[in-house]
Amino acid sequence: MTKAAPAMHVAVNTSRRTNKSGVEVEYRSVLLRRSFREDGKVKHETLANLSALPAPAIDTLKASLAGKTMVEAGVALQITRSLPHGHIEAVYAMARGLGFEAMVGPACRERDLVMALLAARICAPSSKLATLSWFADSTLGADLGPVSTDDLYRAMDWLGTRQAQIEKALVLTYLRPEANPEKLALFDLSSSWVTGTHNPLAAHGYSRDKKRGVERIEYGMLATRAGIPVAVRVLPGNTADPTAFIAIAKEIQALAGVEDMVMVGDRGMITSARIQDLKNTALGWVSALRNTAIQALAEDQGPLQMSLFDQQNLAEISHPDYPGERLIACYNPALASLRKRKREELLDVTEERLKTIQKAVTAGRLKDAGKTGLRVGKTLGKNNMAKHFTLTITDTTLAWERNPETIAREADLDGIYVIRTSVNEDTMGAAETVRVYKSLANVEKIFKTLKSRDLHIRPIYHHTEERTRAHVFLCMLAGHLTWHLRQALTPLTFTDEDRPVPEEPVASVHRSTAAARKASTRTLDDGTPARSYQALLRHLGTRTRNTMKMTGTTGTFELLAAPTETQHQALNLIHDHATNHRK
Incomplete structure (x- = not known):
């Protein structure tokens, strides 16, 4: 040698x-x-x-011995190619600063490709085939070398085999008692449509995307109270929400290694039947009552009366139908006004639709009472308005009138909602319980990020169960990094940095004066432009890595463009966020 x-x-x-x-x-x-x-x-x-x-x-x-290329004075330089690099640099800086890259797996070709797929999903979400073209037009293409679709699929298969290990590491990092003293875990379910006809997970079910006539998959997201996704489960498209909740509830204890975790889910997720199942575990829970249950509490001089809210906007009540549970009733006047306006709009729209059917009956185009009833039923069911109308239908006539009793009964509860929980008051006070339930909005932000705002998880093109799961898991990991990037870059965006802590539990929180000023002037305090997160990511991408060549020579070298003031600030913010997070 x-x-x-x-x-x-x-x-x-x-x-x-x-x-x-x-x-x-x-x-x-x-x-x-x-x-x-x-x-x-x-x-x-x-x-x-x-x-x-x-x-x-x-x-x-000294520069020559350090390996730097020296250029003779007076020799002209040419830029033979410029490739976007700054947004990729930001993603990798965050991933490495958090220790995220090491957590994904040991250094290997598959990990390099998975990290590149994550960067592509964050910076330019698209299909795997389109991602290959994006690689070629960014610095990732030069850094990765030749990549084929088969290479990407092998990397996804490798990622799928490591999902359990990665999720356990995330859960231990974010839900362990030291980092999560409240022992809270948020869970919610969403769905996305699937292309093709051979995906074994695809099925017809409830469409949260409002895209009818296509098969879909469902996925349940487990997150911290702040909305950081840490685990995901993919289920067939026709799985009921409560079934999905129990499936992940049984896994969360093993993942976190914490027996007394508190699961938070909405009223459609943690139903009365699921609560009976949860009572057989050490898991606590926070949920809410359905409208029918709230009406039952208000009837016959029940414990839920408007007088509760004369001096405050929340109050604890109890009822024998809910033994061992705490009920926190809340009243929000802004929500009451919104519901009243919405109900009046729906009543008016429904009547206009009924008038259209009535004209068809009067003109003789609709002659059968049964057929008329079917059309009327479909119209009333569209916005759940059947309870508010009294109908008279014959073969030749259609008449209706509003039901003032049901409308008044519903109006009496406008702005009222009831939180139910098994957690005792010493552990979680009434106001904090309401805040915990409202933190489910952070999971909704994850789904918004996944679906349309940042990562574009849908439509799903994969045709095998394993790669469908790997695709959703890849998007979840991208959502995890996106959460950190958004938090780090908050001072440069329109995000409100001055929200009250803790927030008022019931009333809506308004934007601070500083945030309103940023939005109206579109500038930061130092006079530089304020941007949305996506616009800032695009601005970071304008920092290029340039291939340079000296006139009359064949050799080339690379030179990274100097960062703008905003790009420099962004990288510093990412470094500080990652450093503080790892402490």
Whole structure:
């Protein structure tokens, strides 16, 4: 084997001595040395004394020994290619700062491709085939070398085998008692449509995307109270919400290693039947009552009366139908006004639709009472308005009138909602319980990020169960990094930095004066432009990595464009966020 050449370097030594006249003089020597190892020790050999050389010559020699390309003065430079790099640099800086890249897996080709897929999902979400083209038009193409679709699929398969390990690491990081003293875990379910006809997970079910006539999959997201996704489960498209909740509830204890975790889910997720199942576990829960249950509490001088809210906007009540549970009733006047306006609009719209059917009956185009009833039923069911109308239908007539009793009964509960929980008051007070339930909005933000705002999880093109799960998991990991990026870059965006802590539990929180000023002037306090998160990501992408060439030569070298003030601030914010988060 060829012996490696000894490393050479320029050593600058400075010392102070007193001359014969008693004056202290600084002596400076510049030596060219080589380093070598002998008997296990590093030694240095002086090859030349460069002290007599001018400073520019010494600097040139030092740069050359450091591996830098020197350009002769007067030689013209050409930029042969410029590739977007700043947004990719931001994603990798966050991932490495958080220790996220190491958590994904050991260094290997598959991990490199998974990290590239995550960067692509955050910066330019698209299909895997389109992602390959994006690689070629960014610095990732040059860094990764040749990549095929088969390479990407192998990387996804590798990621799928590591999902359990990665999720356990995330749960231990974010839901362990030290990081999550409240022991809270948020869970919600969503769905996305699937292309093709061979995906075994695809099925017709309730469409949260309002896209009818297509098959879909469902996925349940587990998150921290702040809305950081830490685990995901993919289920067939026809799975009921409560079934999905129980499936993940059984896994959360094993993942977190915490017996007394508190699960938070909406009223459609944690139903009365699921609560009975949860009572057989050590899991606590926070949910809410359905409207029919709230009406039952208000009837016959029940515990829920408007007088509760004369002096405050929330109050704890109890009822024998809910043994061992706490009920916190809340009243929000703004919500009451919204519901009243919405109900009046729906009543008017429903009547207009009924008038259209009535004209068809009067004109003789609709002659059968049964067929008329079907059309009327479909119309009333569209907005759940059947309870508010009394109908008279014959073969030749259609008449209706509003039901003032049901409308008044519903109006009496406008703005009222009831939180139910198994957690005792010493652990979680009434106001905090309401805040915890309202934090489910953070999971909704995850789904918004996944579906349309940032990551575009849908439509799903994969046709196998394993790769469908890997695709959703990849999007969840991208959502995890996106959460951190959004938090870090908050000072440069329109996000409100001055929200009250803790927030008022019931009333709506309004934007602070500083946030309103940012939105109206579209500038930050220092006068630089304020941007949305996506606009800021695009701005970061304008920092290019340039391939340079000297005129008359064939060699090239790369030069990264100097960052703008905003780009410099963004990288500093990402570094600070990652550093603080790891402490």
